[in-house]
Amino acid sequence: MTRTMPSPSAAPRALNAAPGVEARRSPLADLCADCDAVTLLPPLSPPGEGYLRHFCQLDSPLAVFDLDDTLLDGDCTGMWMRWMAACGWIEDVDAFMAIGERHQSEYHAGTLDIHEHTGHLLSPLIGRHRDEVRREVDDFVEEMVMPRLLEGGIARLAEHGEAGHRTLIISASMHHLVGPIASRLTADGALATHPAFDDQGRFTGETTGIVTFREGKLAALDAWLEDASQLKRAPQALWGYSDSHNDLPLLERVDHPHATQPDAPLRQFAEARGWPVVDWRQSHLSIESD
Structure with missing residues (x-):
């Protein structure tokens, strides 16, 4: 599913956290633009234009x-x-x-x-x-x-x-x-x-x-x-x-x-x-x- 990337000016909010609590970004994760769930980005590369692959919190990826x-x-x-x-x-x-x-x-x-x-x-x-x-x-x-x-x-x-x-x-x-x-x-x-x-x-x-x-x-x-x-x-x-x-x-x-x-x-x-x-x-x- 195509997702619109959140605005760079908007501070990301930590999953299940109160408004104003910022989440730490890494090369492997971002936040879903729609529901604030942690999302997994493509391996070893920045996200593609407008695309995020969404994973529910209960589906936590395993490394x-x-x-x-x-x-x-x-x-x-x-x-x-x-x-x-x-x-x-x-x-x-x-x-x-x-x-x-x-x-x-x-x-x-x-x-x-x-x-x-x-x-x-x-x-x-x-x-x-x-x-x-x-x-x-x-x-x-x-x-x-x-x-x-x-x-x-x-x-x-x-x-x-x-x-x-x-x-x-x-x-x-x-x-x-x-x-x-x-x-x-x-x-x-x-x-x-x-x-x-x-x-x-x-x-x-x-x-x-x-x-x-x-x-x-x-x-x-x-x-x-x-x-x-x-x-x-x-x-x-x-x-x-x-x-x-x-x-x-x-x-x-x-x-x-x-x-x-x-x-x-x-x-x-x-x-x-x-x-x-x-x-x-x-x-x-x-x-x-x-």
Whole structure:
């Protein structure tokens, strides 16, 4: 439906706010000229002449971000492996890291056995209590992860939030890492592979639920959307950001896919499809503790 753009001189009013309360505009959102509802603008561009695509407040769009090499300059799993080594949790560090490097190469080649990888990653944690590990994860996030965030990615995450969109971080890394990072970034949730625990809350070395790798990310997202639908909060528009060709099933699922710092196969695919290609590796953002 064609909408007339509001006059630039008219101050926008915040959704459900009293007259005179101004709404913050961002490149991703504006206000409906007719009903003051938040509207979603075309991706990475100003609105077309007189056109706004209207979304009801209950249909809040959802933005899904990969973590490693998308929001983070690097791989949090590899960083965590080095952290575990520094904790003294790994007996043969050289052998352990060599396997990790092989897995990283296989990931980029599209040949990774994700079950072998998760088993390897969880092996130093077997028998350790989740609280002990969480204390180390909290320190790890503050000291290793936060200084390596990509400023452009964090700004885009914030823009989606300011536009009234929900945000999820979805990663092939383990949930005991991704969950605290997503919380630190104030995302609305995290989808990642969950480790299994015994009755005493100790790591078993196994995983439970959906393994969020390749098609598994799409399965986890679909499960999340099904839960949202049952709560009558299903988003009517999906945005997606990733750097890897391994996430093609996910990017093909969303309405607005973005290739961020893409590997060569994803770049080729994105350019062929006309997807936006962005590079957030030009600067970093360190978020200070409150």
